[in-house]
Amino acid sequence: MDNLEKQLICPICLEMFTKPVVILPCQHNLCRKCANDVFQASNPYLPTRSGSLTSGGRFRCPSCRHEVVLDRHGVYGLQRNLLVENIIDMFKQESSSSKPAPASKEETPMCDVHEDEKINIFCVTHGVPTCSMCKVFGAHKDCEVAPITSIYQTKKTELSDGIAMMVGHNDRMQGIISQLEEACRAIEENGRRQKTLVCEKFDHLYSILEEKKREMSQKVTAEQEEKVNYIRGLTRKYGDHLEESCKVVEMGIQTMEESEMALFLQNTKALLKQIADASSTAHLDKVERGYESMDHYTVEFKKESKALRGLDFLQGDEDEDEEDEDAEAGAGEGEGAQTAASAASAQPPVASPSPGVARSAAST
Structure with missing residues (x-):
């Protein structure tokens, strides 16, 4: 049964x-x-x-x-x-x-100092179980003691509450890991979509914008890889923390099955400290809201496309007096300046540093 x-x-x-x-x-x-x-x-x-x-x-x-x-x-x-x-x-x-079976008499551990004395009290001052002789004549004679049964019930309740808290903590952490995985997939999908949009815009600008298209596409890819690597790094950290927490929970469950009060109390102190350490997630980073967004790479080239469509050969005056070399030189300088201005207006805007990269650099 x-x-x-x-x-x-x-x-x-x-x-x-x-x-x-x-x-x-x-x-x-x-x-x-x-x-x-x-x-x-x-x-x-x-x-x-x-x-x-x-x-x-x-x-x-x-x-x-x-x-x-x-x-x-x-x-x-x-x-x-x-x-x-x-x-x-x-x-x-x-x-x-069925009738209740008679309780079997369990062996009580003996005191290390007084070998003939059973451990039957708990030293509150030092936090260890001991025997009556130690309280009367031994090392714990000036210490505060309490019945071992009351301390047993208190510590067992405390450990049970700690295990329940850790189970809920692990479930919440698993939910965070699932959300991180979803965020990773969203970043990859947004990155692919934004690269496609960038490529479609640059395809209308022909070969003179190929280098710029490659540079801007690389910026999107760089931030995508940075964010994905950051999210995956967080996933690994949360996974490692979850694994350690599960081990602590297993140890706690095994300790809960210990029916001997003294042995239980000997193992509870270190186990409670492990539960307190495993419950802390202060050392784990949190992902900011909207971190997976890549919408800041949206581009628009209407103005630049219009400027490129207006580029053409300069129409010289066929009836101009070629004898005036100074005027002809000045006209050549004017043509060069006009061509440079047209080319400058045709240059696409330079994308500003991504806020995700700036945020990661600042946190580093």
């Missing part, structure tokens, strides 16, 4: 499954309420109505990290696991009808 009960524990609330129980595509089970909580944590920006999600989305199974894609019905579109629900009913009936 104990082994059966472990199989009926929800990985989110760490309690026995509550009806209705939904089955994920990866064949793992969740309470519907827990599945809805994980879904909302992974999709914080989806619209809601009266507390229920009204559109499809995705989240990852907390047991195997398999991605679950939902339709417009959300978690209510998942199939119920009637077999598990029936097993829960039978288990509860069997548990209520």
Whole structure:
């Protein structure tokens, strides 16, 4: 019965499954309420109505990290696991009808200093379990102590709350990773679209603008690669942090299964510190709103196209007196100045440094 009960524990609330129980595509089970909580944590920006999600989305199974894609019905579109629900009913009936088994006497660890004394109190001053002899005659005689049972319940509650917080934290982080992946795809798509628009504009300017077209296209590509690399770098950082957090959660779950109070308390202090460290995301960067936009590379060449269409050979005066060399030289200088002015007006505008690049450089 104990082994059966472990199989009926929800990985989110760490309690026995509550009806209705939904089955994920990866064949793992969740309470519907827990599945809805994980879904909302992974999709914080989806619209809601009266507390229920009204559109499809995705989240990852907390047991195997398999991605679950939902339709417009959300978690209510998942199939119920009637077999598990029936097993829960039978288990509860069997548990209520059977007599409680006598509690087995567990071995209590002995004090390292007083080998004949059991560890039965907790030193609040030093934060370690100890024995009564240490309090009376030993190293903890001047310390504040408390019953080990009360400290056990307090620390176990604290660890349980920490594990629940880490599970929610990991789900939110998974949602951030999914959004980063979406942002990466949006940047790539926007980059391709903007390069196509830039190329279409430059194709009307013929060979004299080929070099400029190549330069501006390279600017779009450079910012696209910079942003994609930045997003992918953040994805890797969040993924590494998520992996470490999952390991801490696994260690916490294993510690929760420790029934011996003294051993539990010996391992709780370091584990709580690891949970506090893993809960902090202050060292992880956040992507600014609109970072994936590439619209600042929009170009328009109506004015330059008009100037290029107006370029033509200069029409000289065929009846001009060629004997006046000074006037002819002046006319030549005027023609050169007019040609230079026309060419200058035909030059396309130089794109300003992208705000994404400037922002990344400033943050660096």
